[in-house]
Amino acid sequence: MDKPVIILGAKGIAHAALEIFNSNQVIVYGFLDEDEKLHGTEINVVPILGHPEDEGFLKLIGKKCEAFVAVDDNKYRQFLVKMLNDTRKVQPINAIHETSYVSTDAAIGHGNFLNAKVNIGAGSKIGSHCILNTGAIVDHQVQIGDFVQIGAGAIINAGVVIEKGAFIGSGAVIVSGVTIGKDARIGAGSVVISDVKEDQTVFGNPAAPFKK
Incomplete structure (x- = not known):
């Protein structure tokens, strides 16, 4: 540059x-x-x-x-x-750390932050203006919308869809095929085994909706 x-x-x-x-x-x-x-x-x-x-x-x-x-x-x-x-x-x-890995078969938008040891798998599509913190793993065929934040060490398994503005806490695990709705929030360390609705907050293992 x-x-x-x-x-x-x-x-x-x-x-x-x-x-x-x-x-x-x-x-x-x-x-x-x-x-x-x-x-x-x-x-x-x-x-x-x-x-x-x-x-x-x-x-x-x-x-x-x-x-x-x-x-x-x-x-x-x-x-x-x-x-x-x-x-x-x-x-x-984009700000992409030299130790991160983006598959040659992945697509990535503008203005993204990929910190050290982030891994983006084959066929995955990352939107624009996302924040992927240290060691986040995005497996193959994942779709991530714009303005998504993924915490350090989170694991996004194959085929997951994460819609615009969602927040995934550090160390969370999203199992294959799950959809995370727009502006949803996943608590740190949670294991998400089913779809999360738009604007919903879930946490725990297995993750369940947060009740105020």
């Missing part, structure tokens, strides 16, 4: 994203974050320049710089992606 990267967000996965770009010999120009207390500080000598909606920095994106959205909060992540699409006419780039 010839152009340097501006990372939107300076918390959560931002530090890990910097490490990923460094490992791939991609220059990070700086961070943009809404927390004004961070402005003027640095992460590993890379400066936090200002606010993500500062036009002075945004105008660099698409011309002199690429962009990556390093924000864990899904609503704000979606807002920033839409802002980049609408105002700069660009899609965020």
